Structure formats: structure tokens, C-alpha cells
Amino acid sequence: MAWPSGKAATVAVLLVVVAGMGGLVAAAVPLYDLFCRVTGYGGTTTTAEAVPGTAGERAVTVRFDTTVNSALPWRFRPPEAPVHLRLGESGLVHFTAENTSDRPVTGRATFNVTPAKVARYFAKIDCFCFTEQTLQPGERVDMPVTFFVDPALAGDRNAQEVETITLAYTFFKAEAPEAAGEDSPS
Numbered sequence: 732m733a734w735p736s737g738k739a740a741t742v743a744v745l746l747v748v749v750a751g752m753g754g755l756v757a758a759a760v761p762l763y764d765l766f767c768r769v770t771g772y773g774g775t776t777t778t779a780e781a782v783p784g785t786a787g788e789r790a791v792t793v794r795f796d797t798t799v800n801s802a803l804p805w806r807f808r809p810p811e812a813p814v815h816l817r818l819g820e821s822g823l824v825h826f827t828a829e830n831t832s833d834r835p836v837t838g839r840a841t842f843n844v845t846p847a848k849v850a851r852y853f854a855k856i857d858c859f860c861f862t863e864q865t866l867q868p869g870e871r872v873d874m875p876v877t878f879f880v881d882p883a884l885a886g887d888r889n890a891q892e893v894e895t896i897t898l899a900y901t902f903f904k905a906e907a908p909e910a911a912g913e914d915s916p917s
Contacts, residue, residue, distance in 0.1 A: 736856065759874045776890040789885045790817045790857040791879075794900040795824065803904040804832035813895075826859070826900065837865040837905040845897045852884040853896060864871035 793816065795809035810824040830836050840860040844850040859874035866872060878898070884890055 745891070757797075759816065763911045765767050783881075785819060788881075790815060791880055791893070792895045793822060793880070794895060794897045796897055798899070798901040799825065800901065803838050803902055804836060805830055805838060805902060807900070807902050809900075816880070818884055819855070821877060821879045823875060823877050824873050826853045827871065827873055828864065828866060828902070829871040830837045830868060833868045835865055835867050838862050839905045840900045840902050842898065842900045845899070846890075846893060849880075849884060849887075849890050849893050849896055852881040852887070852890075853898070854879055860900065864902075882911055 792813050794813045797807045797809045799805050799807045806827075806829040808827045810826065814822045815826060816822050828838070842858075842860050844853045855878045857875060857877040857878060859876065864872075864874070876898075880896065884893075
């Protein structure tokens with residue numbers, strides 16, 4: 732089989748390059764998500780089914796922070812006090828959200844952990860951030876988060892000085908309001 736020459740070869744090479752770039756674009760989001768979950772990059776936490784069998788000796792303080800995007804008519808409050816726990820010990824806290832509008836509104840939370848170098852050790856067992864939340868007009872709900880800090884943190888020489896971890900959430904208005912039975916903005 733003879734290779735094309737001239738313009739046909741240039742077009743063939745460009746088509747292969749464009750197809751390769753398209754494949755990289757399609758794979759970028761899942762690969763980046765996997766990278767963040769494995770490394771804790773950007774404060775991405777891990778998930779777990781249950782706490783480890785035993786708690787370690789080292790203790791940490793977990794603080795909480797909340798933000799609401801201006802497009803979401805909610806009040807969103809963290810637990811009032813930080814939680815002090817040993818590595819491997821489970822923690823349970825409740826965040827409070829309230830819809831301050833006169834219509835149902837659906838929100839979705841994003842989260843991160845700081846310092847980012849310990850995010851891969853912070854594991855959530857149950858969290859409202861895994862699903863969209865729809866609140867009716869004036870409805871107020873307590874949303875639990877069950878978590879632990881992996882005892883493996885104690886062996887990380889780069890995180891020996893970490894005594895306080897902050898779990899932060901930001902709530903945004905969910906994109907497809909029609910799907911949740913909300914009115915579209917006019």
C-alpha cells in the first residue's frame with residue numbers, strides 16, 4: 732500500500748491529530764477527577780463505606796466553613812463548634828440549610844479540604860454533597876456529614892505539623908431547575 736503524498740498526506744495527518752485531540756478532550760474530565768480523588772489535589776476528599784477498625788493516638792481538630800452562591804436564595808450554616816477527634820475516629824456533624832425564597836429551589840454543594848495536602852486522608856462516609864438538595868419555600872433542614880481522618884495521616888512526614896483541618900462547602904443553584912419542578916427565572 733502506497734502512502735498518500737502532498738495535500739492528501741497533510742490532510743490525513745491533520746485528521747489523525749484532530750481525532751487524537753478530541754480523544755484527549757473526552758478523557759480529560761474523568762482523568763482529572765480520578766487524579767484529584769487519588770492525590771487529594773485541590774482539596775478533594777475520598778469516600779469510604781465505614782471507619783477503620785481502630786483509632787490512632789494522634790488527634791486533629793476539624794473546622795467547618797460554608798458559602799452560598801449569590802444565585803441561590805438560601806441560608807447555609809456550618810456546625811457551631813469544631814470537632815476534635817483521633818485519627819480513624821468517626822465524626823458526625825449537621826449543617827443547616829434554609830430556603831429563603833417563595834418557591835422550591837434545588838442546590839448542589841461543592842466541597843474541599845484545607846490544607847490540601849491532607850485532603851486525601853479526609854474520608855466522608857455520608858454527605859449531602861453527593862446529591863442535589865431541593866428545599867421547599869421557607870423549608871429548613873439539617874444535613875448530616877459523617878467522616879473520619881485516615882490514620883495513615885500520622886505516617887505522612889509532609890503533614891506532621893497539621894493540627895487543624897477545614898472542611899468547606901459552597902452551595903450553588905442546580906442547573907436544570909425544570910427537572911426539579913422549579914420555575915425558570917424570567
